[in-house]
Amino acid sequence: xxxxxxxxxxxxxxxxxxxxxxxxxxxxxxxxxxxxxxxxxxxxxxxxxxxxxxxxxxxxxxxxxxxxxxxxxxxxxxxxxxxxxxxxxxxxxxxxxxxxxxxxxxxxxxxxxxxxxxxxxxxxxxxxxxxxxxxxxxxxxxxxxxxxxxxx
Numbered sequence: 001x002x003x004x005x006x007x008x009x010x011x012x013x014x015x016x017x018x019x020x021x022x023x024x025x026x027x028x029x030x031x032x033x034x035x036x037x038x039x040x041x042x043x044x045x046x047x048x049x050x051x052x053x054x055x056x057x058x059x060x061x062x063x064x065x066x067x068x069x070x071x072x073x074x075x076x077x078x079x080x081x082x083x084x085x086x087x088x089x090x091x092x093x094x095x096x097x098x099x100x101x102x103x104x105x106x107x108x109x110x111x112x113x114x115x116x117x118x119x120x121x122x123x124x125x126x127x128x129x130x131x132x133x134x135x136x137x138x139x140x141x142x143x144x145x146x147x148x149x150x151x152x
Contacts, residue, residue: 014140014144015144019142021137022134028128029129032126033122033125036118036122037119037122037123040119043118044111044112044115044116046111058107
């Protein structure tokens with residue numbers, strides 16, 4: 001019976017297909033919003049970025065060795081990738097020209113504001129996506145409900 005309905009043009013399956021695609025789009029939008037909320041909470045739970053300490057003209061104690069940064073051969077694959085990303089974009093959310101965090105409300109310095117900004121963005125993107133998908137689904141159903149024009 002189901003194969004005959006699919007192959008036969010007597011029953012229109014386009015409205016059902018639009019409704020199924022609408023449900024799938026709603027599920028994907030929900031997952032996107034939840035992942036955005038989780039990312040915002042993760043950013044909020046980070047410790048704030050500390051400004052670099054300014055070292056005075058103090059000499060190290062006699063006999064004390066200064067720690068050397070690891071050379072390029074001693075880095076792991078994750079560290080190399082992070083260094084490459086830092087070379088391309090600079091430190092996280094830093095303006096290369098002026099050396100200060102960019103973004104509204106000092107987001108680069110305050111992880112709580114950065115997390116709230118990410119959460120707000122996720123909710124806004126979800127609402128916009130929901131409205132667009134809803135409008136497209138209604139347009140599709142309206143086009144299918146239109147009477148067929150007479151041939152001739």
